[in-house]
Amino acid sequence: xxxxxxxxxxxxxxxxxxxxxxxxxxxxxxxxxxxxxxxxxxxxxxxxxxxxxxxxxxxxxxxxxxxxxxxxxxxxxxxxxxxxxxxxxxxxxxxxxxxxxxxxxxxxxxxxxxxxxxxxxxxxxxxxxxxxxxxxxxxxxxxxxxxxxxxxxxxxxxxxxxxxxxxxxxxxxxxxxxxxxxxxxxxxxxxxxxxxxxxxxxxxxxxxxxxxxxxxxxxxxxxxxxxxxxxxxxxxxxxxxxxxxxxxxxxxxxxxxxxxxxxxxx
Amino acid sequence: xxxxxxxxxxxxxxxxxxxxxxxxxxxxxxxxxxxxxxxxxxxxxxxxxxxxxxxxxxxxxxxxxxxxxxxxxxxxxxxxxxxxxxxxxxxxxxxxxxxxxxxxxxxxxxxxxxxxxxxxxxxxxxxxxxxxxxxxxxxxxxxxxxxxxxxxxxxxxxxxxxxxxxxxxxxxxxxxxxxxxxxxxxxxxx
Numbered sequence: 001x002x003x004x005x006x007x008x009x010x011x012x013x014x015x016x017x018x019x020x021x022x023x024x025x026x027x028x029x030x031x032x033x034x035x036x037x038x039x040x041x042x043x044x045x046x047x048x049x050x051x052x053x054x055x056x057x058x059x060x061x062x063x064x065x066x067x068x069x070x071x072x073x074x075x076x077x078x079x080x081x082x083x084x085x086x087x088x089x090x091x092x093x094x095x096x097x098x099x100x101x102x103x104x105x106x107x108x109x110x111x112x113x114x115x116x117x118x119x120x121x122x123x124x125x126x127x128x129x130x131x132x133x134x135x136x137x138x139x140x141x142x143x144x145x146x147x148x149x150x151x152x153x154x155x156x157x158x159x160x161x162x163x164x165x166x167x168x169x170x171x172x173x174x175x176x177x178x179x180x181x182x183x184x185x186x187x188x189x190x191x192x193x194x195x196x197x198x199x200x201x202x203x204x205x206x207x208x209x210x211x212x213x214x215x216x217x218x219x220x221x222x223x224x225x226x227x228x229x230x231x232x233x234x235x236x237x238x239x240x241x242x243x244x245x246x247x248x249x250x251x252x253x254x255x256x257x258x259x260x261x262x263x264x265x266x
Numbered sequence: 267x268x269x270x271x272x273x274x275x276x277x278x279x280x281x282x283x284x285x286x287x288x289x290x291x292x293x294x295x296x297x298x299x300x301x302x303x304x305x306x307x308x309x310x311x312x313x314x315x316x317x318x319x320x321x322x323x324x325x326x327x328x329x330x331x332x333x334x335x336x337x338x339x340x341x342x343x344x345x346x347x348x349x350x351x352x353x354x355x356x357x358x359x360x361x362x363x364x365x366x367x368x369x370x371x372x373x374x375x376x377x378x379x380x381x382x383x384x385x386x387x388x389x390x391x392x393x394x395x396x397x398x399x400x401x402x403x404x405x406x407x408x409x410x411x412x413x414x415x416x417x418x419x420x421x422x423x424x425x426x427x428x429x430x431x432x433x434x435x436x437x438x439x440x441x442x443x444x445x446x447x448x449x450x451x452x453x454x455x456x
Binding site: 097098099100102103106136140143144147150151154155156157158165169172173176177179180182183184232236237238240241242244245247248249251 | 271274275277278279281282284285288289291357360361364365367368369370371372373374375376377378379380382383385386389390393
């Protein structure tokens with residue numbers, strides 16, 4: 001075998017593949033494939049990525065150009081799949097709250113646009129640099145968008161089914177860890193630490209193993225059918241909301257007048 | 267030291283901290299429970315308005331200046347400050363209840379306007395900023411006595427109409443839910 005990975009990394013790789021297989025089996029057995037098709041596709045893609053990467057590394061070596069290209073393309077594909085899987089879970093969690101889902105959807109779109117603009121500006125035409133920044137940027141914006149959505153969900157007192165909550169939080173946790181890993185390892189430890197690559201892989205894979213264990217545990221539990229929440233007629237919001245905002249503005253003005261703090265903007 | 271790396275690391279840690287808070291904290295109420303709770307919709311502090319107005323009226327201070335001792339005047343001023351702080355806290359409580367109600371209406375509506383939601387978020391931020399500014403001034407005693415005297419005028423502008431309006435809104439919302447085609451029932455339908 002022409003790979004330069006340590007045996008620890010290889011064991012972790014095998015454990016990760018086994019856990020992904022377990023998650024996939026749970027999805028099939030519990031009949032969740034139809035409910036979570038994009039999440040299932042993400043797990044399958046990840047499994048394929050692991051097996052194919054292993055084959056490519058074995059055939060060409062992990063330091064070859066072919067392996068480099070394949071690894072980045074595979075990573076890009078799974079990142080896109082992850083984004084779709086996350087949107088799917090968010091949509092399922094908020095299916096009953098159409099108005100708020102429309103807000104979340106816009107928030108996600110704005111975040112995606114923001115990351116694209118940032119990467120385009122930061123890379124300045126340098127493709128390989130853009131690739132590295134894109135990976136960290138993706139994870140950063142992915143985590144930020146997801147945290148923003150979770151904050152919004154909490155802001156509006158929406159009770160999300162625990163299984164979906166665990167799936168979303170795990171996605172977010174993994175992205176946060178990747179941002180920290182890429183920053184701390186590449187930025188601070190790389191110049192000093194000779195085994196930087198192996199250490200990076202071990203920590204990244206350990207955190208992914210944690211995520212997989214959380215997913216397996218969450219998906220193994222039955223997901224109760226969501227009861228439809230009470231819905232108000234659409235016209236009520238358009239009547240009530242401006243009125244409430246007017247009242248809030250009036251109270252704000254009272255406070256402002258307390259010591260003439262300055263006129264609030266309309 | 268590379269500042270952009272520090273910024274990335276800081277953001278990562280911050281996101282993890284927020285995530286931990288979101289993961290381990292629980293929601294206090296469900297939207298439906300909040301909407302059907304009359305106590306949540308009411309701004310009860312408004313009903314104490316006449317008493318507060320009386321306590322803060324300038325005539326009391328003028329009377330004490332002519333008849334009372336300086337120590338009594340000092341104590342009264344201190345009490346007035348305490349009343350002002352209590353009122354401020356009550357005003358905040360009323361504001362938050364109204365905001366709470368607005369969110370519940372939004373979450374139960376099939377369509378939500380971004381502009382309205384952003385406006386309510388902006389008002390919340392503005393209110394919080396002003397509230398803490400005034401609160402600190404009162405706590406540290408840098409509030410001019412004139413301002414304390416003016417409090418009665420300020421609160422009288424915040425009329426009892428608000429309490430009536432909020433109760434009415436709650437009733438309208440509940441009525442709307444009862445006849446909503448999405449529900450197949452009233453507020454208790456599941």
